Amino acid sequence: MNLHEYQARVLLRDGGIPVPEADVAVSPEEVAEIAGRVGGDGGVVVKAQVHTGGRGKAGGVKLAKDAEEARSHAEAILGMTIKGLRVDKVLVAPIADIATESYLAVIIDRESQRPVVMVSRAGGVDIEEVAAATPEKIFRLAIDPRYGILQHEAMSLAFKLFDDIKLVRQAAAIISKLYAVFTHVGASLAEINPLASTPDGAVLALDAKIVVDDNELDRRPAIEALRDLSAEDPAEVEAREAGLSYVKLEGNVGCCVNGAGLAMATMDLVKYYGGEPANFLDIGGSSNPQKVITALKIISADSNVQSVLFNIFGGITRCDDVAKGIVAAIEEFELGRPLVIRLTGTNEREAVQILEKAGLTALLDMDEAVQKAVEMVGEVA
Amino acid sequence: MNLHEYQARVLLRDGGIPVPEADVAVSPEEVAEIAGRVGGDGGVVVKAQVHTGGRGKAGGVKLAKDAEEARSHAEAILGMTIKGLRVDKVLVAPIADIATESYLAVIIDRESQRPVVMVSRAGGVDIEEVAAATPEKIFRLAIDPRYGILQHEAMSLAFKLFDDIKLVRQAAAIISKLYAVFTHVGASLAEINPLASTPDGAVLALDAKIVVDDNELDRRPAIEALRDLSAEDPAEVEAREAGLSYVKLEGNVGCCVNGAGLAMATMDLVKYYGGEPANFLDIGGSSNPQKVITALKIISADSNVQSVLFNIFGGITRCDDVAKGIVAAIEEFELGRPLVIRLTGTNEREAVQILEKAGLTALLDMDEAVQKAVEMVGEVA
């Protein structure tokens, strides 16, 4: 789960990391008020709060010298759309006087199977670009989670960022605290970019990004409560709430599959046979008919979809349950596209009977089904 | 550092462990008020808050059926002396309806070099007696501090205490929480005895004992603030504040030594030569003359002391500094007993000169000095 910058900033502050006083607003009036309150001589920055990168390039980040200019920027930013996401909130933060900009992040590293702290003096820019162009400017240290981050580890990383021991000590404290926030909230990423130093020798976080591991949310209701449903694709929200895993794509063959690997393989096979998958959709291991109904609703709400393909390999998933769900769904609403169903495995025979009784046909072979679904794109149901 | 029961109970409650509502009082009136507030049908127990075991046998723990009886018990208990410690505070706690009494503690185990959780169904009695008579009734599990206590570890210990899974789960939660309190406060002992179950199936802590590792106090000011100086021997408090390590004994040869091992060996040698040591006193590694003055003050304040022995082996400790301290002390106040000084090691020669100039003699041999100090017991200085 992605947190907004304004949420991440609060978590860092709660963790004792120096973050300039800032606030979030939903209206130009609020923006002006906050700008007046938090802005100093340097003015403020107004930043769109959406879950995507490239906000700056899209015009979602603007500097303002005073409250009035902040208000007028907010009028432009609030309501704009960045990569398909509407901007409903903006962060208003003071513009700090900056001497240096560094990069600091904690991630989960699949290679070492540990949390890894990454630091670089090349902060304030896209770290992926730094990694590609000048990887030697990035330092990484894997932390042993059994011991947590040790003082000397934080110090040795901080020495990579600063030379002055006063700045080193501040940075080391921030590194340790960011690691603590990372574990406390159950993050898979916690990033400060830039970690700035000021001309008068303070080190502070000017931006913050936190991604929380979805599997941590059950035991962290306070973090779960930070979820901003309005900032996500409504179909994906509906899918998640129904226990489905759904990702919208740009194609026209709607796919409904059990299992993530098979779902991807199905998408790939659609492409192999000349089609374009409209989505990734995994109904998961259980075979509750209601889930199937919701899945079909989500797929059919996508106006690009021109044929719908079921690909079910029954293991724990019972084919008859899926068949019941399909039948119930088409009784409940108009699918409006051709439907191709492939079912095999557990209770396959019962499933075929249920489908045939409802006037539907079931295929047993995956390739055959995918080919057919691709062919039927554009046909009337 | 020992905490009082009332302090330990608060720490357990803060850690989420069920502890009956109770309160501490310094006057019979307060006791009556608390008894009225916290006491139920079962009445209350009034418990002396002193840092020693055997409170019950000494008459420091009394049951009262109502507030009035509690007041009268408090009148007897407040101001009494238990093992040399005056009772200034009493805890007033409700008498719970008890089905079973178990024992639960977390200690630091020197053998495994880990925290160890101990549990026993033989609770409510002195665990040392259980350990001596029926050691098979005590179960111990060493916890790996790198992982902390794991759920299944707490469960397996809880199964040693209860059969009913509802009680097992409550006990397991308490075990995990006690371990958390133990590490949170930097304890060397955290004990609940008894850990009681009630007839209606609740598990709760009816008593609490916490000893904090002195080395943890610097980084835990909130725990340090719980120190009750009035409950300790004033001479030991004064010694600690001066950076000395002092333990009063019953003999008459006052000992002032540098180093704990040498201090014990000196006491033993006093005994070997027929004397009785009046104290353990280690002036520590540094040789600040002021420490020597304080040490001499503390020793001479003990009216049992009939001769005073210095035994200094200079390493980091500089003998001349000790000599200066001795000379300054006897100029500052009347020692009133014979003084035997043994000094050797770093700056020994300078020390001898300083002492001789002040009319004092220094010996170089430990045995000779100890023998002399024993012989001089009872002589006039």
Next chain:
Amino acid sequence: MSIFIDKNTKLVVQGITGRDGSFHASQMREYGTNVVAGVTPGKGGQRFEDEVPIFNTVGEAIESTGANVAAIYVPAAFAADAVFEAAAAGIMFIVCITEGIPVLEMTRVLPFLKEHGARLLGPNCPGAITPGESKVGIIPGQICKAGNVGVVSRSGTLTYEVVNQLTVNGIGQSTCVGIGGDPLIGTNFIDCLEAFQNDPHTDAIVMIGEIGGTDEQKAAQFVADKVSKPVVGFIAGQTAPPGRRMGHAGAIISGSSGTASEKMQALKEAGVAVMSRPADVVELIKEHS
């Protein structure tokens, strides 16, 4: 004959009285797995299906039954602890079916397993099956057939699809292993490739990967360096967009790394015969072994 499990496997099922645990314990027993014990705290002393003794702890289960493999079906909130418990009690092969263990928990579980010399399969995996001998997990037994092809996969149902293709075409399997789709797992491709390479009864290997991470690339290098047996590979997710998680927590292209094409390229360079479609497995296995 197989890797990890065989007819000597004595299984303890953790969470045997839960919805999933009881269902699959039945299925495994039906298949012929020697399920010697179950564990559910508070149900010690009872029996599962009137036969399998249930214990409060894994330690007691091992002591009474000599269980040597554990299968975990407990809810996500308790699953990491179940792995800790099994490893601490001395189980050397632990199969965790449960999905949803936080990855930070796994960073603690994995070193614990290493310290105890235990192997974890999963979490969030379908388990393993040695056809005709033992099934530990949830792979449908009826789609498998004893034989000489080792199968290792990050996926569940995609594995069934491939195994089914093999079986209906008369190609049997030595062992089928689902390693799971989480970012941090106990047993990776290399572990399985090495085991299959050392297993005298495995003559060819099928490995089924997907987008995300670099395990397949490392496995390709391992194949090039250490595997003499023919390997046939598949990578799911050629059409997956970057930055989006495809169901499995580990199936995500980060930046431009972890794509299907780079994985397929690595496999090809290592001499692996790469399938275009799951159905190609039959032809490629026949061709290369």
Next chain:
Amino acid sequence: MSIFIDKNTKLVVQGITGRDGSFHASQMREYGTNVVAGVTPGKGGQRFEDEVPIFNTVGEAIESTGANVAAIYVPAAFAADAVFEAAAAGIMFIVCITEGIPVLEMTRVLPFLKEHGARLLGPNCPGAITPGESKVGIIPGQICKAGNVGVVSRSGTLTYEVVNQLTVNGIGQSTCVGIGGDPLIGTNFIDCLEAFQNDPHTDAIVMIGEIGGTDEQKAAQFVADKVSKPVVGFIAGQTAPPGRRMGHAGAIISGSSGTASEKMQALKEAGVAVMSRPADVVELIKEHS
């Protein structure tokens, strides 16, 4: 010739610019210890006494100087971390002089050392000296003399007393080791007894224990089982009352366990010649070796 340290010891001093660290670094250099580096964060690039290079981290110190032993003189709040740092950087013998490390910290430090294969002497110990070769810690060099008696002790000044008795009576030492008086320490009596037993230049061993814990009793058992060289022992604290801490955090009789008499009894039963007084060491060493 010695145990733990010798003329090949290349020492890095952690906290070399602090009050204690700088004093003892001077003393050690004066004694002849090869102090190759110091560490003080923020003072990297400077030199101690115009000669010894100072680094910001132990890792840098090792890389530049090949230091193989570390001595720690940093304040208590940083001492555990200094041990972690030294071990993580690859130092195999770490001497921690600092007093006041919380025992819970030590429960984390000790397994870390084990994982890194490093030996810790201390904390809260006087260190070790191999007379004429190397001194790491604070034991006064002038009271020692090279020879063939190994000395191991939980105490500081009491050790000096005993060593001084040996030296003034012409009995030299192979190595003198102060293991420290804390409840949890990195190197115990058995470690030292084993090292002395294996050291061809040690012909007799003096061990000086005190009340608290059971290390001396276990050491006695070890002497009975594994030590063929003569051992002379002393236990301080015969007159210590139970339940009171005698200066050292570890010197406390708990209940009725850890008394001097039980320790002396155990040593006697193991064939150790037990002194009544520190001064007895000379006669007993002469008698038994």
